[in-house]
Structure formats: structure tokens, C-alpha cells
Amino acid sequence: MAGAPVEALRRVPLFADLDSDELHQVALLFKKRHFVQGETVMREGTDGAAFFLIEAGEASVSVAGSARANLHAGDHFGEIALIDEGVRSATITAVSELDCYGLTYWEFRPLLLANGAIGLKLLQSLAQKLRSAEAS
């Protein structure tokens, strides 16, 4: 089966406002990716290329060397890469064998350009994130 399970996508706040059809379109773009235990999934300060959704396994998050959180099935990370190709803000390491669904901005971009509605909704969720980050 190609792509990520739609249900998994539903839980991602960034995609919260997408309807079923839009979610399906996005879900189809994902590809499976496996990381071995101990592998660095992404490194703080380097350019990002893909957004990941965890299907199974555990990953740790650290910023400036200090551990911040652990991620599990259903969690996601790296969404900034879909928007602005910017640098990663944290280092993510696979604590166990890690199965993910990944989406690169190359794949996401055409969809965004073709479907303005998705873009608008992404902007709205991001704006929300910003407001809550500023508030805390």
C-alpha cells in the first residue's frame, strides 16, 4: 500500500483542518523509511528535507545536547522542512529500530502549489503554534 495511513495523519495538528480528500492526497505522498537503532534521524542546525511520522519504535529529541522528549508511534517531527527548508531545531535519534513515514518538501510542494486550500490551512495551524509559543 502506498503512502501513510490517513488515520495517522489525522492526529497531526498541522493537518488538523484538512478534510478527508485533502488528507488522502497528502497521505499518498508519504514513503516508508526505516532507521536503525542509534541512527541520527536529523541533526540540529542542518538543513531539513523531510517531515516524519512515526509508525513504530521510539526516538529521542535533544536540543543543544540536552534531552527534551521521547517520541513514539503516532508522533511526528520535522514539519518546518515542509514549509521553509530551514534548519532543524532539534536533533532526533532513533532509540530503537524506528519505522517512519516520510514526506520531503519536493513531494509536498507541488501539492501545496496546486491546492491553495491546504496551504491556507497549514498557515493557520502554524500561526496558532506561533501564538502559543509566544504566549509561553
Add this chain to the structure above:
Amino acid sequence: MSGVLPLAEVADTSVFGSKAVGLGEAVRAGLPVPDGFALSGQTVEQVAAGDEATVSAVIGTVRPLGGPLAVRSSAADEDGADASFAGQHLTLLNVPTVDALPPALAEIWWSANSDSAISYRKRVGLFTRPSVAVVVQRLLDPETAGVMFTRNPVTGADERMIEASLGLGEAVVAGLVIPDSYRLDREGNALERRPGLKRIAIRRKEGGGTFEEEVPAAAAEQHCLGDDDLAALSGLARRCEEVYGPGRDIEWAIADGTLYLLQCRAVTR
């Protein structure tokens, strides 16, 4: 058009990448290339995406090769950039059977789309989407393997420079050993022979993958190529030049006493 072709039929670099096309030319010229297929960038992406139709087509076409397999990326969008420099080129050795091919292809796709690959492309000014084609061949179990340049890359002299080590040639390409080094003139006479320090050999593992085997001290410092081998390599250099022209970077391997050509591309430096 078909995204999976036997090497003999591969000619389009924008679809199959220069490594595959180079090998295609070699096969058509009668050079000793191990049997194999080329998979287009689009095919690789579809397999990575999990598209069932593409996956079965690939497995069905490649199955006659048997196993184990060597899977090498063949960058399809050089844009004139030097391949060895601009690419994040992944080679997967010892994919044990054709059924293990789809995950290997996915791994290759991801390596071309990884953070560091994309970062690197941006840094060197390649802003287009990466497209990575693949070459799949029977994996050899060589006694010796390595690299040969048909021109001295340091002095520019009209010589053949050969570096050789035991086992799979990755040990030489990736610089894991100090290889034996030989310089020959155009006629094949040895101008210099310098034994290296070949402490490890890359060998195939049962069930897939490779491992680093420790080489006993005596063998590590003994010449691994004799006069017959050098004569064969000299002949191969000449034939490659006839097909491709001067200034070639050749990857070769000697398995069961037979010399094979694994790659032949332009010397960049």
C-alpha cells in the same frame, strides 16, 4: 517506456543516470561487465513509495539474475556537476535475493533525499529535485579488486595507475586500506610496484550484507597482483580507451581468475 532495462539496452542518461549508461556502452562494446539491469529514477521512486505494480514488475524482471546482488545508485541529474563530487552515492552490496531488493531501493531513494544530500546539493547550487536511478548486478566474490586510472591523476603522466586490494573493491574506493599501487606505461610495462598495507578485506556475508575480514600480516603487505593480472588490466585500459576515449577512472574486480569491469567514467581529478 520501460523503467527496467538490461544494461545492454541502456542509453538515456536523463532516465538511467551516467553510471548505468556507461555500463551499457561497455556491454555493447563487449567489455567484461557482470550481468545486470538498470532501473530508472522514476521506477526507484515508485518502489520506494510502495507502488505494488512497480514492485512486482521489478522483481519479476530482475529475478533471473539470481542473487546475491550489488545495487548501486546512478545519479540521473548531474547538470554537468562532477559525479564523484556532487553526489551522495550509495552502493549496497550483497542484497541477498531479489525479494530483498525493494527495501534496498527505498534506502537508496532516501539517501538521495536525506537532509545531508539536500543540504549538499543546495550548497553546490543544485536546486532541482534529486532523481536517483539504480544499477542492479550479480555481486561478485572477488579475490582482488580496485581502481585503475588510465592517466596519472597527480602528475598527469600518460601512465596507468592501479590500486588493488583483497576482496571487494570498496576497500580501495572508500580508502579503507592502503592499497598495493602499480604504475604501468602504455605498453603495460611496470614502472613501479609498491605493496600497501591491506589490513582488511570486504567480503560478502551469508544472508546479506558485507563484513570486514582481517587480513593476516604477511598477505597484507604482499603484492596481490602478479604480472598476468597487470597484463590483463593493461589490456582492459586500452579497450576502455578505445570505447570511451582517454582519461578513464575504472573500477575492476578479478573473480575466479576473470577480470571484470564494474565502472568506467571520466577522470574528474
Add this chain to the structure above:
Amino acid sequence: MATNAAAEKLRFDAPGPAFYELDPVHFPRPLTRYWTEVHPAAFASGTADFARYYGMLIGGLAMSYVNGFGYKNVLPPPEEEIPQRFARADEIFEGKLWREQLKEWDETAKPTAIATHRELQAVDPDALSDDALKAYLRRCRDHHAAMIEQHMRFTASAVVPTGDFVAHVSDWTDVPLPELLGLMRGASPVSAGASAQLERLVAALRGDPDAQALLASTDDPHRVLTELRAFDGETGAAVTDYLDLVGNRPLDGFDISEPTALELPDALLRAIRTAVAGDAEANDVEQRIADVRAKVPEEHRDTFDELLGEARLMYRLRDERGVYSDIWASGIMRRAALGAGRRLASAGRINEPQHVLDAGLEEMCGLLDGAASPSADELGSRAAYRAAHSAKDAPATLGTPEPPPPDPSGLPPGIARLMRATGTALGALFGSSEAEHEEHLLRGLAASPGIYEGTARLISGAAEFERIVQGDVLVTISTTEAFNILLPLLGAIVTDSGGLLSHSAIVAREYGIPGVVGTRQGTELIADGARVRVDGTAGEVTVLP
């Protein structure tokens, strides 16, 4: 699997009943026939001389050649001389008799040698008749033999005081050997390639903008040197003076097979450019001496000063005795032989001028007389043999090992001290004699040309990539495509393993930064954060103090 068929055919028989050791440090390749004929007698005579002078318990050293490879053995002392040797060893230290040798060197041996070198090198072999050329070849050979003997004669004086100093300080402190040898720095300008002539040259060039412009040009180096020689006034004179001094020296090694400086104008020009551009090396040797002295127990400090003084006094003799004796003479012999070689090649008698270097001296003269042997092909195959083999093809020892030398502590003090000093010197200095003033120097394969100085960063893998900052020198075991991402930041690349066709070598060349691969121990010997100079043209990495 094939092995080197040629090496398999070589038989290595011990030349006699003794125990023989290969000397790959001085002789990494097989020697020419000429050398194997000239060297042994001169070597034995010179070493016997220093053994007697110093009262050593050896008769001298002998060098034998098996398949062209040099094997050394120690000769026993003449029994009847042993009592006077014991006495002599005491006299040596009481009278500091090495100073007598230094005096002889400075006042007689060195100036006489230099005068003969200059006289011989002023002859143009191409202008000589065949008979005159033969006579000239024999003169050059005789001079070379005398110079080899001279070199060996001064060997003990060159090393015993240093060995004595090191042996004593090793008893008092645990300062490592390379650091102790480093205290000699500044005592020998010639070790650093310096000389009065080089100083004069540097001064002249620095004062002459036209000459500097020419020096910096990328024109044919041979032409650049010729033009610099022709400059008016002080510049031309200084260039000529310098080239006369160093031009006929082999750049590496001792045999007539080694090219001389004038034959490698590129390397020569590079050396001159470096000298002209170079800042004086920060000389903190005084401080380092003080540091070591502070570690010596107070009751020994006066002795420390005395021994160090003698070692530093004698230190320059180590290099001078070679550079001004047989090294120069070898270059002169080569030049003469090549003159014969050109003549023989144009007569069709040999295939290439340099093949003459594989003929013995009398064979060279015979060829000039029209002798039938050795044939052109025979000489060609001797040359090919030497090119195709290295010390790695030869066994490290031949014959049965001897019992170890007597425990020095059971011997009279003079001899014991001498043996310790010599043992320390020959063991450490001889073994690393090439490397001594090259401590902190690593050699590898010259993968990508250029010279770069920067901070070494030891990187074991992608996890450490972020430690690299702009201008660093990457030091690692080997590289893969994953390292490409670092290239825009790097000033140079150094690896432990890998060949000239490996990934690291290729990317260094493509990226145009200096690269030295296959150093074997770069990651062990270079500390993270150390300042290094990477010379990708010479294949050397120097850890800077």
C-alpha cells in the same frame, strides 16, 4: 592468487657466517651496481676508524649487498687491541676528544672536501674526450669513495655526545626521547636546510622585486632558475653561489640513482620560495631547555648543562658529515656518469642515458671503449629491477642472530658509558636518524598538491562533523561521500589509509585542497586541535610546535 613473481625468484643467502640486518631506513630500494662496488670498503674503513678512535668494543661495521639490498653486520674488535680500547674509552670522556674531531672537521676535512667538490663539478663532462672522460669518471669515483669513508669516520663524534646526554637525562627524568632531541634545535642550521649561501640568497631575493616576481611565476622552473642565475649584481651572484652549493646534491638518499636538486628544479624552486617567504621559526628552545632542566634533580643540573653543551656543539656534524662529504660527491658522480650516458645513448650503445647508472664504474669505462658487455638490454633490465623492488621484498635479517651484547654495568666505567651512549644513539638516532629532525613529521601519499597550515580536527564519523570550522584540516581514518558536505570548510585532508585513487584523494584534487592519504598513523600521532602543515606535493604532514 598471484603474488609478485619476480620477488619469488630472488634467493637471499647470508653473505657470510655473521648476522646481517637489512637497513631499509637508509636504503629503501636496491642499490646500483656502482654503489655496491664502491660502498663496502669505504664504509668498513671509515667505521673501523671511528671504532678505534673511540675505543669501542667493535671492529667496525660492514655492509654487504644481496640482490642489491643493503645488509649491515657488526665486526668484532681485534682481540689484541681490546686493552687499549678500554683505556681509550676513558680518555674520550675525560678529554672530550670529540672536540678534536670537530676541529679536524672544521679546519681540514670539510674545507678540503668542499674544494675538491667544486673542482670536480666545474668540469664539463660533455667537453671531454673519451679518454679524459674515463679518467674523470675514475677521479669522481675515487673521490666518492674517500667521501664515504670520511662520512663514516666522523659518525661517532656526531652521535656519541648526543647519546651520552640522552642516556643521562633518561636516568634522571622521564622526558621522552623526541623531546630531548628537540633540545638540539637551533644547534644545526644545516639540518633545516640552511647555510650561509641560503641566507645570502634569501636576503638578495627579498631585496629584488623583479627576482621575486620571477620566482613567483608559473613558468617552466628550469627556465626560471636559469634566468635568476643570469640576473645582474648581487641577485645573480647569490643564486649562482647557492646553486653551486646544493645543485649537485641528491634530494633524497645517497646512491647515484637519485636525482639531484638541479634535475628537479620544481622542488628546488619550491624550497627557495619557502625560504624567502618563511618567517623565522619561533625558537623557544631556550625555554624548553629550562623546562627539562627543571625536571632534573638539582645535584645533576651542572652535569646536565655540561652534557647538553657538548651535544649541541657536536650536533651539526650529524648532517654536515653527509651533506659535505658523500652526498655531494654522489651527485657529482651521477653528473659525470650521465655525461657518459648521453654519449653512449647517442652512439646507440645503451637505450637511455640514465641506464648508465646501472653500470659499475669499470663497466662504464669499458662501454666507452666499445666493450660488448653489459648489453643495452642488460642495463635496462637492471634499472627495471631497481624500480620494481623495495626493501619490503627483502627479508629483515639473514644468518643466525648473535648473543646480545654484554651488560654494560659489568664493564669498566669508560667503556660502559661509551656503550650506553652509542647504544642510545644508534638505537634511537639511527633507527629514526632520518626522522630525528623530522620528529612530528608524518609521511603519506601525495594525493593533491599544495601546502596548507591550519588546525587539525580529528573526525571519526558523521556524528562529529559539526566540530569542523572553516579552515580546518580534516584528519580521519578514511572518508566516504558522506564527508563531501565538509569540503567547503576544509583547508586540507589527511587520512590514515587510502590510496591515490581513493575517495579522499579524488575529492581533495577535485576541490583543489592539499591532501595526504595513507599516513597510517595520522589519527594516532596528530592531536585534535594541533596546528599542522599539510604538504600535499611532498606527501608530508608536520605537526607544528
